[in-house]
Amino acid sequence: MASPTGAQIIARSLRDLGVTVLFGIVGIPVVEIAEEAINLGIRFIGFRNEQAASYAASAYGYLTGRPGACLVVGGPGVLHAMAGIGNSSANAFPLLLLAGSSETHLVTKGAFQELDAVSLLTPHTKLAIRPPTLETVPDVISNAYRSAWYGRPGTGFVDLPADIIQGTVEDAEEVQDVRVVPDAPKGGAEEEKLFKIAQLLKTAHAPLVVIGKGAAYAKAEGVIRELIDKTHIPFLPTPMGKGVIADSHPANTGSARSTALKGADVVLVLGARLNWILHFGDAPKWSPNARFIQVDISADEIGRNRGDAELGIVGDVGVVVSQLIRELGSWHYNTQTSDYVKKLEPTKARNEANAAKKAKENKTPMTYARVFDVIKTTLHDLSPPEDGGVVYVSEGANTMDISRSVFNVEHPRLRLDAGTYATMGVGLGYAIAAHAAYNGTNAEGSAGPARNKKIIALEGDSAFGFSAMEVETMARYSMDVLIFVINNGGVYHGDSDDAEKWLAMQKKTEEGVKEGGLRSTSLGWEVGYEKIAEACGGKGFLVRTPEELAKATVEGYKSKSVCVVNVIIEAGSAKKLEFGWQASSKKPKKGSKL
Helix, strand or coil: CCCCEHHHHHHHHHHHCCCCEEEECCCCCCHHHHHHHHHCCCEEEECCCHHHHHHHHHHHHHHHCCCEEEEECCCHHHHHHHHHHHHHHHHCCCEEEEEEECCHHHCCCCCCCCCCHHHHHHHHCCEEECCCCHHHHHHHHHHHHHHHHCCCCCEEEEEEEHHHHHCECCCHHHCCCCCCCCCCCCCCCCHHHHHHHHHHHHCCCCEEEEECHHHHHCCCHHHHHHHHHHHCCCEEECCCCCCCCCCCCCCECHHHHHHHHHHCCEEEEECCCCCHHHHHHCCCCCCCCCEEEEEECCHHHCCCCCECCCCCEECCHHHHHHHHHHHHCCCCCCCCCCHHHHHHHHHHHHHHHHHHHHHCCCCCCECHHHHHHHHHHHHHHHCCHHHCCEEEEEECHHHHHHHCCCCCCCCCCCEEECCCCCCCCCHHHHHHHHHHHHHCCCCCCCCCCCCCCEEEEEEEHHHHHHCCCHHHHHHHCCCCCEEEEEECCECCCCCCCCHHHHHHHHHHHHHCCCCCCCCCCECCCCCCCHHHHHHCCCEEEEECCHHHHHHHHHHHHHCCCCEEEEEEECCCCCCCCCCCCCCCCCCCCCCCCC
16 A cells, blocks of 8 residues: 555545535645545635635635635745635634645745745634644644634634645554544533523613624524514624524514614624624614623623623523523513614614615616615515525625615525625635535535525625636536626726716826826726626626616526626715715723723
8 A cells, every 4th residue: 555645644634524625726736635635525616816715715614614624825825815814713714724835944945935824824813833744734634623613713724835745654554543523512601690691681671682693603593583582572683694583583673773773771692793893882873871791602702892791601602592591481572562662663664665765766877776676576586585595695885785684584694795804805705605515516504495505696896806707716616606796887986977977087097187087996987797707608797777687687597607797887976985884983982991
C-alpha cells in the first residue's frame, strides 16, 4: 500500500468530519487537496473569487448548522477570503477555512505567495493554526472544525504549507485519526432565573418577543412557535429571523415595527443581538423603561447595550424556550384587553394598506414596490409560501430594505441578506450555498415541507456587480438560480431616467466640469446585466413593464439553467440618500452604557 500524501490525509480528514461540500478556488498547491476530496465523494464547487467562495461557505454553515468548508490558495487567496472571515464572525456563521502556503523551509525568504497567515488571522478567527507535522494534520483540522462550531460560531483557520500538502508519511499508522466532532452540548437556564423571567413576562403590560437569526440557526422554530401559540405574546422577527414563526401569524408585529418597539415594556430577545439592527435597545426607538431579557449562546452578548445582565441567559435558544414554556404553565397574555395590542392592530392595518397602495402604482419606469409586488404575486402562484419551496437572497440597500417586508416566508432559513455586517457582494455566493444546501446531491439543509427549492436572488445593480461572474459558476454547476437585478443605475439612486440627460452628465464628468456631472453614486446607464447569463449559457431578460416582468418571472422560475432578469426601475435621482436602518445621529447621553 502506497504511503498517503498530505493532500489525501487532508481530504480524508474532511470526509471523516462529515464535510460533503467544499467551496473555493484552487491553485498550486491546494489543487491536490480538491482533487483528492472529489475522489472521496466530496463535492467541490469552484468559484471565480475567494470572497464569494468564503461567503458561500459561511452561509452553508448557517443553513446546515455545521461548519461550511472553504479551500483557497495562500497569500492573495487568504486576503480575499478575509472578507468571508469577517462576515462569519459578524454573523456568527460557522466556517472552516483551509489555505495553502509556501514551504516551511522558505519562510522569510520571499517565497511564492508567502504570507504569515496565522499571525494575520489570529485576531479575526476563533482559531488559526498550522499543523507542525503531516502526522498531526487530522487532529489540527478537527480542532479547527470544532472551534468554528462550538460556542458562538465563527471561523476556524488551518494553514497548510506546500510541503505538508505534497509530503508523504512512511508509516500510515503514525497518522492520527480524526476526532469526530459531535453536535455541541446544549446548555439551559437555572430555575431561579427562569422563575424571575416568567414573573416579569406575566406582569408585563406590553411584552414582546424578538426572534433573531440565531434562533433560526439553532433550529428552535418548533418550541418558539409553541411559546407564541400558548402565550399569545406579540413577536417581531429580525430580517433573517423571519420564518421561525410564519410571517402570516397574527401575532407578528413586523408591519407595525416602530409601534411595537416604542410600546414594549418587557422584551424577550431570542438569538438576536442588541446592535444597530435593533437600535441598541435605545430610546427613542424603544421605550427608555423597557427591560431586555437576552437569551444567547454567547456570554459576551449578555448585558450589552440595553441588555439586563441580571436577566440574561447563556444557553441554547431551543432548550431555554422549552424550559420557559414549562415555567409559564397555562398563563397567556390577554390580547383582548391589552392597550399595547390595541395600538398595534390599527398601525398594522394602516401600514399594510399603504404598502398595498404603493404596490399597485403603475408608472414607467417601475418603482421598487411595483416590481416586488409583481415578483411576489407571480412566485406565490407558482409556489405557495406555506410549501417553503422558495429561498430568498437579498442584497443592496434599497432592494434589501424594501423587499424585506414584501416577501413573506412561512418557514425558517429561507431568507438570507447582507446581515449584521451589511456586506454587499454576498448575494450570489449565498445563492450558490442555498442551492447546494437544499438541492445538492447530499443536501443537508431543511426548511419547510418542500424538499427541493427555487433560489431567488434579489440584487441591487450595485450589489450584483460585486460578484456578477459567479453567474458562470452557477451555469457550470447547472444551478437554476433566478436572479433579479433591480437596475436604477446607481448606488442607492441613479442619476436620471432620461438617456440624453445622463449622457450630458457623463460628458461633463469627462470634461472635468465641477457641477452637473455624474454623482459618486452613479453606475452605467441601463447596463445589460442579463447578457451575462446569456454569455454563460443561461437565460437573460430585459424588462420594463409589469407584464414583461411577470412573464420573465414565470419563465425564469421554470428554467433549468441560471437566469438573470434585468429590471429597469426609476432612477430616484430626486430622492434623499438614506438608509432605513440607520440609527439616529444623536450622541448618547452621558452615562449611557456601552
